[in-house]
Amino acid sequence: MNVRVFASEPEAAAACAALVAAAIREKPSLVLGLPTGRTPLNVYRELVALHQRGQVDFSRVTTFNLDEFLGLAPDDPSSYRAYMERHFFQHINLAPERIHFFDGSAERAERECVRYDLKLLEAGGLDLLLLGIGPNGHVAFIEPGDSLQAGSHRARLSRESRLAVASLFGDDVWKVPLAALTLGMAGMLQARRVILLAFGVSKAAAVTAMLRGPITPMCPASFLQLHGNVEVWLDAESGRGVDGSR
Ligand code: PGA
Numbered sequence: 487m488n489v490r491v492f493a494s495e496p497e498a499a500a501a502c503a504a505l506v507a508a509a510i511r512e513k514p515s516l517v518l519g520l521p522t523g524r525t526p527l528n529v530y531r532e533l534v535a536l537h538q539r540g541q542v543d544f545s546r547v548t549t550f551n552l553d554e555f556l557g558l559a560p561d562d563p564s565s566y567r568a569y570m571e572r573h574f575f576q577h578i579n580l581a582p583e584r585i586h587f588f589d590g591s592a593e594r595a596e597r598e599c600v601r602y603d604l605k606l607l608e609a610g611g612l613d614l615l616l617l618g619i620g621p622n623g624h625v626a627f628i629e630p631g632d633s634l635q636a637g638s639h640r641a642r643l644s645r646e647s648r649l650a651v652a653s654l655f656g657d658d659v660w661k662v663p664l665a666a667l668t669l670g671m672a673g674m675l676q677a678r679r680v681i682l683l684a685f686g687v688s689k690a691a692a693v694t695a696m697l698r699g700p701i702t703p704m705c706p707a708s709f710l711q712l713h714g715n716v717e718v719w720l721d722a723e724s725g726r727g728v729d730g731s732r
Contacts, residue, residue, distance in 0.1 A: 487697060487716040491725040495685040496528055498719045502616070502681060503532030507542040509614050514546040519615035521552055521626065522566045525683050526616060530574040537578045544580045548609050552626035554588040556595060556640060556665040564654045565590060588667035599638035599667060606673055615677035619684045622646050623692045623705035627668035634703045636672035640665055671709050680716040687723040694727035
């Protein structure tokens with residue numbers, strides 16, 4: 487994996503937004519995998535600014551968000567769908583029919599995962615996948631465990647992950663759903679290009695385990711070592727266990 491350590495998080499976010507915009511200019515029908523959480527917020531802000539300056543046109547882009555809380559309807563203000571509307575979708579010109587998301591309120595989780603995977607297959611897989619990483623080494627909501635699932639699936643959320651997203655639920659961890667729907671590892675490894683962003687000291691151990699540790703379901707991000715086109719973009723804090731030369 488190629489590692490790049492940036493002077494600051496805003497610098498990395500601006501470079502990431504510029505890369506996404508360039509990829510869209512090169513292929514206007516780009517299929518983009520999108521994360522939520524704190525990490526990509528500045529990337530979305532930068533992309534909105536580029537769009538407002540007329541430098542990127544999303545009208546033919548297709549997006550797949552990577553995960554959603556189980557039990558939340560898309561219009562629930564705590565849902566990831568609502569997060570994406572707030573921070574990105576409502577500010578740009580994506581065609582609504584090309585926005586793909588898990589419906590957290592679907593009655594049958596398994597069927598919803600099959601529907602999502604079929605849509606991804608129809609779209610030809612992801613051209614460019616943006617990822618964050620959890621302090622526990624999760625990617626999307628593929629949580630550490632004894633094994634991983636290839637396809638999209640229902641994931642039981644770890645206590646750590648639920649604590650990390652409590653701010654979306656009024657800082658009340660008891661309100662955070664116990665499970666989520668998530669893209670599986672196969673969908674990630676089939677993406678043609680992956681940019682993983684990690685900022686801050688809380689990510690340093692997970693970043694080191696991902697890059698230098700064994701490939702293990704106890705650190706789902708470590709499976710990205712099997713991918714031929716992954717870039718890991720860090721700031722000094724998240725990269726402090728990494729020499730940056732590999
Ligand atoms: P964060 O979450 O961006 O809010 O740190 C990243 C993740 O858990 O994947």
